[in-house]
Amino acid sequence: MPWRETTDPYRILVSEVMLQQTQVERVVPKYRSFIRKFPDISSLASAPEAELLAEWQGLGYNRRALFLKKAAQTVASVRRFPRTPDELRRLPGVGPACAGAIAAFAFNLPSVFVETNIRRVFVHCFFPGERKVQDSAILPLVERTLDRKDPRRWYYGLMDLGAFLGDTLPNPNRRSASHRRQSRFEGSFRQVRAKVLRLLLSHPGLTPAEARRLAGADAVRVRQALAALAKDGFAEKKGGRWFIRNTQQDRA
Structure with a gap:
């Protein structure tokens, strides 16, 4: 596993976030590709959302990508990577297990965690x-x-x-009390939402009708998917058309 060949805290952070809800076999090639695209904190912190989400496709649970970027922005702003579990838990999207793993694998600290x-x-x-x-x-x-x-x-x-x-x-x-059986993806709202997100990445500026036709899904579910993507910070509506949200542009 390539993340075991490094103690770079940024790369350990990337691998731990990817591994939270995705199997190792799927993570390995995506991790390598992601690190080539965003080799350090600054490149990820300044990445446009469309590029970030396009690179994340195939891992699922896309919200993790946005949290990862926010964590990179936090580290870049203070110009110091947090070391202890308590410090690491202040990063967006980093919970107790993720913080403990980064402390142990990047800094060899005797943190206590369960995964x-x-x-x-x-x-x-x-x-x-x-x-x-x-x-x-x-x-x-x-x-x-x-x-x-x-x-x-x-x-x-x-x-x-x-x-x-x-x-x-x-x-x-x-x-274990933590064991959860994952709900079926095929035919679920999660699948529709994922399809719509991929369409906005490949066809920016879609109308809801165009998205429904390309997704092959019910119009109501497509509208719900667009609304959910907007609520979670992935997408935005401009003049009746939908785009991946660009936070760099928002700050300009």
Whole structure:
């Protein structure tokens, strides 16, 4: 995995945000492409939204891309990358697990966090037969077993063990209180919204009628998708036509 070949906090941030809700196999090629396009904090902080979202396509949950840009802008404005989990959690879109991972992998700090593979190891090893295992029960065990001299290496090994358990056992995380079965994407509103976003990237200036025809979707759902994209900061309406929002232009 290419993010294990670096301790650059920017690249670790990018990988952790991508990995939040996307499988590793899908992230690897997108991570490489993204880093080529936006190799550092400043290039991402100044990226037009249309370019950023076009690069993000294929990863899903596009809101993460906007949060990632906002995080880059925050770091660029202070000219210092935060190091501790508390500092990192102040970045837009960075939660406790993401902050802990960046602190451990970029700075080798003994942060305490839980993510999918770590959770799988602890549920399997310490909670046999139990159900609805809370992360609050797992975190003290993570802290007690953590290698404080080399947390980066420890966490990588722990996550590899979790991935192995996922491949060889019925998923222990089904017994976790954090386990959620993802809703069906095919035919969902999320799918319509994703189609409309891709259309605005490839065909800027669409009318709702044109978007409906190209998306092959119900007119009501297309209008709802456009409204949702506008609400979340992805799109804007100008003179009856829809575009990807350009925040650089907004500030000009």
